[in-house]
Amino acid sequence: MTGGGKTIGVATRGTTNTNRLRRVDRWIAAHPAFRRSSHPLVVDLGYGASGVTVFELEHRLRRQQRHAHTSGHVRVLGLEIDPERVARALAQLRRVRDGETPFSPDARVTFARGGFEVPAPNGERPAVIRAFNVLRQYDESEVADAWQLLRSRLRPDGAIVEGTCDELGRVSSWVTLSPEGPVSFTISLRLRELEHPSVVAERLPKALIHRNVPGERVHQFLTSLGDAWAYSVPLSPYGPVQRWIATVERMRDAGWLDGMPRTASGRARWRLGELTVPWSRVAPR
Structure with missing residues (x-):
């Protein structure tokens, strides 16, 4: 990472797919940091080679506001x-404004160059920062500094959602952080x-992916989850949702x-394939 008033971080690999981040979007839409904020600013940090996930x-967040009145x-x-x-995303935005895409021409979206310093307009503090598939390419030793810098940019009641997912968005996991530090860990499948919830082991956040070894909390968590999934196999004839709920x-x-x-x-969250536990239950030792 670099500092001194410069853009902080390195470019992501750029992998972007339509609908890839739908699972984490649902989490953000339901999170109090977003729902209780008036005119919230949400930052999508490191959106990749296309701006589609920003749109x-x-x-999704506008739809949630509309439903919640x-x-x-x-x-x-x-x-x-x-x-x-950034230039490519701005070109996409022009097409959106011209009504050439499925997105609303008045989408409240902007694009800019920036990294972990989160250069929001007029120094505004975001309600939510989504950083997905960003820290995966960093060393584990760099995660704490990145988290601290992002946390310093939040509103006092804001949240960071940092994690990773597979290319199609079918396997996701993330850490939710407040300005004070990490709060919870979520998997969404x-x-x-x-076939088995252990598939998430390949898509753990950087802070955890190298900790999935005996003696670490996240390894114990995944082992217990696998045991609970096996114990719930009699419910398989009733469908995967019922088996997951039992798990x-x-x-x-x-x-x-x-x-x-x-x-x-x-x-209601479990039916979406989610499971959330306190960060303390999986935090590295």
């Missing part, structure tokens, strides 16, 4: 270090055709979810 994020309007700022990617209930009964608010880890 999708704005569309909330006042104010979400604004989404896409940040990329690579100036060519496409339940249809799910999560078993994890809950074992105390893994203790301390999580129901809004973040209730049955």
Whole structure:
């Protein structure tokens, strides 16, 4: 990383696919940092080779505001270090404005060059920063500094959602952080055709992916999750959702979810293929 008033970080690999980040978008749309904010600014940090995930994020968050009948309007700022990617996204934005895409011509989206310093207009502090598939290419030793810098840019009640997913968005995991530090860890899986939840091991956030070894908390978590999935196999004839709910209930009964608010880890979230536990249950030793 570099500093001294310059753009901080390195360009992401740039992999971008339509609908890839739908799972984390649903999480952000339901998070209090977004829902309780008037005219929230949401930052998509490191959106990649195309601005499509920025437009999708704005569309989903605007739809949530409309359904909730909330006042104010979400604004989404896409940040990329690579100036060519910014220019490409701005060209996409012009096509959106001209009505040549499925996105609303009045989408409240802007693009700019920036990194972990999060250069928001007029120094505004974002309600939410989404940093997906960004830190995966960094060393684990660099994660804490990146988190600290991002946290310093948040509103006092804001949130960072930092994680990774596979190319099609069927396997995701992320850490949610407040300005004070990491709060929770979430996995989100496409339940249809799910053979085993251990598939998420390949898509853990950088802070955890090298910690999936005996003696580490995240390894114990994934082992317990696999055992609960195996125990729930009798429910397979009723469909993958019912088996997953039974799996999560078993994890809950074992105390893994203790301390999580129901809004973040209730049955409605489980039906989406999610499981959220306090960060302390998986934090590196």
